[in-house]
Amino acid sequence: MAAPALVAGEAVVVMSMPGDARFQLNPAVAHDGKGTYLVVWQQGRFYHQSQSADILAARIDASGRVLDRQPIVVCNIEASQEQPQVAFSAGTFLVVWHDLRNGRDWDVYAARVNADGKVLAPNGFLVAGGAGNQASPAMAPADDGFLVVWQHYDRHYQLRASLIPVAGPAAPAQPLQFRGEPLWGGELALARVGSGWLLSWNDEKAWSLTSGATTMITRHFAKLAIRNGKTAVLDVQRASTIHVGRSGGRFASDGGPSALYAGWAIVGRGNRAATAVLFDSDASPIRNPNPEQDKRASGWNTERMMTLFNLNVPVDGPVAAVFGQGMYLVAAREAYSGKPTDRNRLLGARLTPAGVRIDNASAWPVLHESPHRIASPALAGGNRHFLLAFEQEDAAGRRQIWAKTLKAE
Amino acid sequence: MSRRYPLPVFPSARLTCPLPIRLALALIAASAAAFAGDRQAERWRVTDFTGALGGGPDGGPVAQAGGIPYALCGDAGGNLFLAQGQFIDVVTPDGMRSHLAGSGEYGFRDGAAHQAEFRLGLNSYYGAHNLACGPDGSVYVTDGGNRRIRRIHRAQGQWQVDSWAGGGSRRLGPGESAPPNAVVFSGTLAVAVTPQGEVTIADNFGAYRMTADGREIRYLARWPASAFYSNARPGNLNVMMGDADRAGNVYFVSRTPHAVIRITPAGQVQHVAGRVTRDKAHQLAGDGPPLEAFFNTPTSIAAQPDGSAVYVCGGDEYDIRRIPADGTGTTATLMQNGQWYQASVHPNKSRGPAVVKPGAKGKLKPDGDLTILMVSHLLGRDAQGNLYGSLNTWSGMTQYVEEEGLLGTRAFRLQRSTPGGNP
Numbered sequence: 154m155a156a157p158a159l160v161a162g163e164a165v166v167v168m169s170m171p172g173d174a175r176f177q178l179n180p181a182v183a184h185d186g187k188g189t190y191l192v193v194w195q196q197g198r199f200y201h202q203s204q205s206a207d208i209l210a211a212r213i214d215a216s217g218r219v220l221d222r223q224p225i226v227v228c229n230i231e232a233s234q235e236q237p238q239v240a241f242s243a244g245t246f247l248v249v250w251h252d253l254r255n256g257r258d259w260d261v262y263a264a265r266v267n268a269d270g271k272v273l274a275p276n277g278f279l280v281a282g283g284a285g286n287q288a289s290p291a292m293a294p295a296d297d298g299f300l301v302v303w304q305h306y307d308r309h310y311q312l313r314a315s316l317i318p319v320a321g322p323a324a325p326a327q328p329l330q331f332r333g334e335p336l337w338g339g340e341l342a343l344a345r346v347g348s349g350w351l352l353s354w355n356d357e358k359a360w361s362l363t364s365g366a367t368t369m370i371t372r373h374f375a376k377l378a379i380r381n382g383k384t385a386v387l388d389v390q391r392a393s394t395i396h397v398g399r400s401g402g403r404f405a406s407d408g409g410p411s412a413l414y415a416g417w418a419i420v421g422r423g424n425r426a427a428t429a430v431l432f433d434s435d436a437s438p439i440r441n442p443n444p445e446q447d448k449r450a451s452g453w454n455t456e457r458m459m460t461l462f463n464l465n466v467p468v469d470g471p472v473a474a475v476f477g478q479g480m481y482l483v484a485a486r487e488a489y490s491g492k493p494t495d496r497n498r499l500l501g502a503r504l505t506p507a508g509v510r511i512d513n514a515s516a517w518p519v520l521h522e523s524p525h526r527i528a529s530p531a532l533a534g535g536n537r538h539f540l541l542a543f544e545q546e547d548a549a550g551r552r553q554i555w556a557k558t559l560k561a562e
Numbered sequence: 563m564s565r566r567y568p569l570p571v572f573p574s575a576r577l578t579c580p581l582p583i584r585l586a587l588a589l590i591a592a593s594a595a596a597f598a599g600d601r602q603a604e605r606w607r608v609t610d611f612t613g614a615l616g617g618g619p620d621g622g623p624v625a626q627a628g629g630i631p632y633a634l635c636g637d638a639g640g641n642l643f644l645a646q647g648q649f650i651d652v653v654t655p656d657g658m659r660s661h662l663a664g665s666g667e668y669g670f671r672d673g674a675a676h677q678a679e680f681r682l683g684l685n686s687y688y689g690a691h692n693l694a695c696g697p698d699g700s701v702y703v704t705d706g707g708n709r710r711i712r713r714i715h716r717a718q719g720q721w722q723v724d725s726w727a728g729g730g731s732r733r734l735g736p737g738e739s740a741p742p743n744a745v746v747f748s749g750t751l752a753v754a755v756t757p758q759g760e761v762t763i764a765d766n767f768g769a770y771r772m773t774a775d776g777r778e779i780r781y782l783a784r785w786p787a788s789a790f791y792s793n794a795r796p797g798n799l800n801v802m803m804g805d806a807d808r809a810g811n812v813y814f815v816s817r818t819p820h821a822v823i824r825i826t827p828a829g830q831v832q833h834v835a836g837r838v839t840r841d842k843a844h845q846l847a848g849d850g851p852p853l854e855a856f857f858n859t860p861t862s863i864a865a866q867p868d869g870s871a872v873y874v875c876g877g878d879e880y881d882i883r884r885i886p887a888d889g890t891g892t893t894a895t896l897m898q899n900g901q902w903y904q905a906s907v908h909p910n911k912s913r914g915p916a917v918v919k920p921g922a923k924g925k926l927k928p929d930g931d932l933t934i935l936m937v938s939h940l941l942g943r944d945a946q947g948n949l950y951g952s953l954n955t956w957s958g959m960t961q962y963v964e965e966e967g968l969l970g971t972r973a974f975r976l977q978r979s980t981p982g983g984n985p
Contacts, residue, residue: 176665199621200676201652201660203721236619251619259622286626288619306626308970310616338616339628357615358968360959371616371959401617526667550671 156511159482159501159518162217162558167192167542168209168224169553175204176552180542182533183239183246185268188215190533190540191239191246194554196224199233199253206233208250212270215538217558220270227264230254230276234262242294244268245319249280249301251288259288261303263317280315281305281326287313291341293350294408300350300377300384302329304339309358312336314377314384329375331386336375344404346412347434349378349387353398353414370452372398374414376436393438393457396420396428396450405474405481405532410434411506415461415474415483421450425467425488428458429474431508443510461485461502463514468500473541477534478561480505484520484530484541498522499530499543501559520559528552600870601884605979606900608918608935608963611950612644612659613973615960621651624659630952630972632683633803635695636944643693643701643714644941648680650693650703650714662701663714663723670708675721678714681707687750687800687817688877690861693942694755694804702726702761704751711742711753711763713776727763727772727779734770734781742772742779754804754812762812762825764801769814769825783831789821791838799823802876805865805943807887813872815863820856822863822874822885835872835885835893836860848895848905852885855893858910862940866947873940873949881909881934882949882976896976897932898922909934916953918963936961941973949976 168177175197182192190213197206207229212220228234232253239248246266251259264277281287285306292301298318304310305326312335316324329336329352338356352375360371372392378385392398402416415429431439438457445455446464462468467488474483481504487496501518503511512518521527525546533540539559546552610625618628631644631651640655649664662675669679683689684707694702700715710728714721727742734745749766756762759774768784785799799816806812810827813834822835835852837844845856861876865887872885882896894902895909899922914933924930937951944950952973953959961969 198676199660201654201662201721203674204676233621253622257623258626259619286619286622288622288626289617304616304618306614306618306623308610309968310614310618339614340617355616357959357972526669528667550665550677552665 156503156513157561159503159520160560160562161520162560164521164555164557165217165219167194167211167213167219167554167556168221170196170224174551175206176544177554178206178544178552179236179529180531180544180554181237181239182531182540182542183241184533184535184540185241185246186536188535189213189220189268190535191241191266192540192542192554192556193227193237193239193248195235195237197233199235205231205253206235208234208237208248210239210248210266210270213540213556215535215558217540217556225266225270225272226275227266227272228252228262228276232256236289238290238292240292240294240299242299243297243319247292247299247317248277249290249292251286251290251303252277255282258284258306259286261287261290261301263301263323265319278323280317280323281313289339289341291343291352293343293345293406295345295379300343302341302343302352304341309337310339312338312341312352312354316379316384327384329384329386331375331389336373336386336389338371338373340401342402342404342414344406344412345408346406346432346436347410349376351375351404351406351412351414351432351436352377353402353404355398355401370395374432374436388436393430394454395452396426397430397458400470402470402472403474405476405483407476407506411439413474413476413481413483413504413508415472417468417470417472417485420448420453420464424464425469426464427461427468427472427483427485427502429461429483429504430458431504439508442508459508459510462500462517466500466517471529473530473532475532475534475539477539478537480511480561482532482534482539482559484532486528486530496522497525497527499527499541521557601894601902604902606896606949607920607977607979608900608961608969609975609977610969610971611973611975612653613952613971615970615972621660622658624653624657625971627659631941632689632939633692634942634950635693635701636942636946637695637699638697638945639699640945642944643695645682645691645693645703648682650701662721668707672724673722675714675723678723680705680712683707685709685749687802688861690750690752690802690817692752692803694753694761694806695945696755696761697757697759702753702755704753706751709747709751711751711761726761726776727770734779736768736781736783739778739780742776745770745779749798750801752801752804752814754806754814756806756810756812756827757808758810760810762804762806764799764804764814764823766798766800769823769831771825771829782825782829785823786831786833789816789823789833789838790819791840802861803863803942805863805872807865807869808867809869811865811869811887813863813865815860815874817859817861817877820858820860822852822857822872834889846908846911848907848909849883849893852889852893855883855885856908857883858908862942864940864943864949866943867945868947875937875940875951878910880936880938882937882940882951883909896935897926898935899932900935903932916961918961920964947978949978950974951976
């Protein structure tokens with residue numbers, strides 16, 4: 154049976170801001186379950202003596218129409234605010250980011266945004282502060298709130314977590330530990346799976362060559378759950394192969410019994426490949442059900458991971474992933490090789506809930522194509538559609554956030 | 563789900579040596595005593611720099627920031643400039659790191675620094691590129707993918723990027739001059755700038771020098787024949803990086819052939835270090851007279867501003883080698899205790915774990931406790947002559963310092979206890 158077509162709506166600029174020449178970067182998207190998406194992004198970047206970034210947002214409906222004429226200002230306080238993430242739970246969007254407002258180091262801030270696009274605490278509230286960086290937050294929905302995990306600096310980065318309810322103050326920051334040992338590292342990703350969460354991070358502190366090749370794998374996964382009102386780490390494991398999440402990745406979760414972790418890596422001599430692992434309800438990796446190309450590269454094990462595209466199709470990161478309409482959808486940028494004549498495309502890869510590839514190798518959906526440069530795809534799943542947001546330049550090289558709907562028919 | 567969780571393990575990348583090499587290494591004994599002069603008094607201390615383990619945010623406090631730079635230079639004001647990905651970052655004297663130039667994407671665009679685009683590491687050998695800090699605060703960048711030397715500078719209160727040299731179509735011959743943007747460079751590129759502001763550029767075939775006002779570029783000379791294999795046609799050097807000392811001597815390092823080139827203030831081009839040989843026995847040679855020492859595919863170079871030494875590192879040279887700049891005496895290798903020793907076989911053969919042992923004494927491995935200090939690549943140096951190195955994934959990733967613990971960063975600072983002045 155032929156795979157259903159993925160029909161793309163018209164791509165639109167989420168928020169044209171003629172008076173603000175700063176680049177729009179790092180989009181993130183969440184869906185409220187009723188047909189409204191919140192797209193958040195970083196307006197600008199921390200440049201020496203010339204620029205700082207703000208956190209802005211806009212709502213988009215199920216037809217791909219932007220609902221806000223002016224950007225929702227989540228935070229525009231002096232100094233830089235960067236790397237926004239967004240999730241939806243119990244009627245409220247939560248936006249988290251790291252913030253340099255104290256002038257010394259990054260702290261984690263958050264702001265609730267209601268369905269009308271109103272920011273309930275302008276410029277946000279502090280989630281984690283104090284000496285050293287509190288940075289790079291990852292977030293997923295929880296019962297009546299959100300779980301936020303971030304990096305806490307103490308010469309090495311420890312991982313800390315806090316539950317943030319849909320109303321009221323955030324729970325105190327809590328170090329994540331497993332069997333009395335702190336979790337260390339960064340490049341976080343977090344997803345809701347069943348009644349708990351799956352956390353992924355990169356721990357180079359655990360690097361060792363003496364204990365065998367597997368200890369060169371620095372990507373880790375942990376199963377989290379709430380126990381006695383606190384976030385407990387139930388289990389920890391290394392990535393199944395070195396090629397999973399080498400350059401970071403993202404989860405897609407249906408909130409049910411499985412989750413897909415998708416990332417990209419340079420494999421062998423310069424091959425750029427997107428790889429993924431599907432986890433079951435017990436957070437164990439599921440054996441790859443797909444046939445795979447052979448690849449002569451150290452650690453290449455396609456029983457324990459899957460490729461999302463043919464290895465001849467180079468892609469780079471970040472890779473976006475989502476579950477919706479009964480399938481996983483992954484978006485990746487066809488790798489830009491530095492030549493202006495190259496095609497600028499976002500490719501899609503679809504998987505069944507069991508991880509079986511839906512699309513034939515020669516016919517991956519082209520989610521977006523442009524004569525101008527594109528980057529940083531983000532995805533959210535609606536009831537009958539997805540929303541794809543991404544950075545795209547115009548002819549003058551100015552970068553804006555664009556969005557389009559995708560629907561399987 | 564399996565229940566494996568590694569307790570923190572301190573790294574060790576010790577390789578076992580075949581018996582002949584072990585015997586040869588035994589000959590290294592007591593070599594430290596053979597040194598004379600300043601190098602014996604030097605102590606190098608390894609500290610955190612940037613590229614937090616596991617990754618950290620872009621910018622902010624430098625030791626807590628993510629991203630491992632490839633190249634670095636420092637200005638007289640204490641600022642450090644880093645090339646990382648397609649960004650040029652700055653670290654101000656208060657330790658705050660932020661982007662200075664680049665949009666993060668490959669491309670070519672001059673103008674406002676935050677919108678500028680580079681193709682760093684393209685059209686180069688093993689991704690090589692480097693930075694050079696000028697006396698007026700400008701930063702010069704080798705943009706191999708665009709075959710240009712780009713300049714980052716402040717004009718009318720704004721940071722700007724322009725094309726300082728290259729981008730034309732004219733190929734110069736030795737002694738010929740032209741406007742800098744009229745010329746085309748060949749192959750790999752490296753750059754150095756003297757305290758007088760003269761920019762010297764190396765490409766595959768030879769060296770160029772620009773006037774300090776940037777109005778003219780002159781082709782100095784092709785590379786000397788001694789820098790090539792004896793049975794090969796003189797031609798290409800794969801130049802990787804360059805640097806200059808306070809006196810205006812400029813140095814470039816080539817990876818394959820493995821040679822260090824000096825260009826004097828008067829414009830003489832000289833092969834000053836690195837035996838160019840395919841002879842396996844010669845490649846095993848350790849420290850010795852600079853032109854007899856073998857450097858194994860070096861990727862990086864830094865010149866001590868006071869003119870006392872040049873350092874090479876990288877490639878299969880997992881250590882910092884010291885070359886006396888005046889060409890007399892012998893090369894030396896930096897050991898785990900932060901002191902220079904003379905190795906009688908190539909130090910790569912005595913590679914040890916990435917552990918710094920400041921208190922270690924005695925003889926070199928295998929007789930004693932000393933092995934080389936593991937450094938995969940030298941990013942560059944600051945104005946005081948402190949060096950900055952990094953560890954690549956395959957050669958260690960982490961560095962452990964006795965009594966201080968595991969470094970928090972993959973790029974680290976090597977502070978010299980007897981720092982020199984600004985170039």
